[in-house]
Amino acid sequence: MFNKILFATTGSPECDSAARVAFDMARQYGSKLTLFHVLGIPGKGDSNLVIDTRTGEEVDADAEYLEGVAEELRTTYANQLEALPGVEIEVAVGVPSREVLRIARAKDVDMIVLCGPSEGQQSGFYKRGVVGDNLRKVAKAARCPVLTVSRPSASFWGGFSNIVFATDFSKASESAFQFAKTVVKAVDGELHMFHCVDLSRFQSPIALTQDGIEAKLAESRRRLHHEYATQLGDFKRYTSEVWEGTPYVEIVKFARERQADLIVMAHHARDVDPDERPFGSTLEQVIVRASCPVVSVNRPDKLPQAAEA
Incomplete structure (x- = not known):
């Protein structure tokens, strides 16, 4: 039913619940799963320096660094990848919401899976923006359904x-x-x-x-x-x-x-x-x-x- 699924992840523990659903969906339907991570926002000009989205530090996003991030994702999801061979891993540099939408269009996916707010974000009173600009922008512009997983399913x-x-x-x-x-x-x-x-x-x-x-x-x-x-x-x-x-x-x-x-x-x-x-x-x-x-x-x-x- 879903031939192509895009799982956009930060690689952090907050995405574990979404990862479970994404991998299980792919296994259930025999879907082609793409594991996607946007590692940073590019700097100005022709520089390879980017602001890492996780650490906030400036890094040189050369080929070696990109492969290192991909290898880190393989380690993070090693058990799931072993049970589901053929998963593609893609790493990109750019504004996360734009890159998710770009790859979703390029691969013509049938479903985007995102992780929702972390447990810490869910506590206390709700205020607009807690869901996050990236999730909001992806859900608004995506041509396919967007599945958001905020808690263990x-x-x-x-x-x-x-x-x-x-x-x-x-x-x-x-x-x-x-x-x-x-x-x-x-x-x-x-x-x-x-x-x-x-x-x-x-x-x-x-x-x-x-x-x-x-x-x-x-x-x-x-x-x-x-x-x-x-x-x-x-x-x-x-x-x-x-x-x-x-x-x-x-x-x-x-x-x-x-x-x-x-x-x-x-x-x-x-x-x-x-x-x-x-x-x-x-x-x-x-x-x-x-x-x-x-x-x-x-x-x-x-x-x-x-x-x-």
């Missing part, structure tokens, strides 16, 4: 059984649904469709009465059935729920209640051109807080095909 990709599809009924959510539908059928799992009625968006006092809230909930239930359930055909292993509240809070709670192995969401709520669509704060919040991997989908370009499942 209870199961690997091939073992996923409970998939939560969270929708805001935007155009982008249709692409996310097609992804979720194809994957859940491929793994013979259960699909849990979910929408949260965001009460903070209602300005009218009438809309915030209990009758008004109930009317919105009923309308959303009808939309879930009409726009998504009718596309499932003979597939019956699904549920649909509509809650009210703050979307990211309710999505995380719902996923935890359903013991979800994967959350699938659209890139952003608004119906605007994908190139102009900012990284949604709801998606950011879910990535930071979810106890399972999160897939963001913002385009229909590289969705898996049901025929390949």
Whole structure:
């Protein structure tokens, strides 16, 4: 289903959970896996000096240094590489988000796997930017789905059984649904469709009465059935729920209640051109807080095909 997977890693322990999922996905689907690391940001002019992204020090990124970094990656992932021969290792110099997007396009990958915020970043109050500019920029511009793993995953990709599809009924959510539908059928799992009625968006006092809230909930239930359930055909292993509240809070709670192995969401709520669509704060919040991997989908370009499942 996923012929080519790109795993972008810093090589640090924070990426271990993402590495597990990336390697297990490649093994499950017989995918071609590329292990990719951006080692530094180039300096000015024709100099080979770069600022190492891990140490912050200035280094000479000659061929010997690049090979040394690649060898370090081979050592870090030695066990996984032994179990999965044929993994490509690529090292580049440049702005990390740009290089990830560049190699993803060049290799025409079907999935990008990224590591999310570290455990230390997850503590305390959330503030915008904790997810990181690189993750935000990759998720915004990628032509293929982007899988973010922030915490140890209870199961690997091939073992996923409970998939939560969270929708805001935007155009982008249709692409996310097609992804979720194809994957859940491929793994013979259960699909849990979910929408949260965001009460903070209602300005009218009438809309915030209990009758008004109930009317919105009923309308959303009808939309879930009409726009998504009718596309499932003979597939019956699904549920649909509509809650009210703050979307990211309710999505995380719902996923935890359903013991979800994967959350699938659209890139952003608004119906605007994908190139102009900012990284949604709801998606950011879910990535930071979810106890399972999160897939963001913002385009229909590289969705898996049901025929390949």
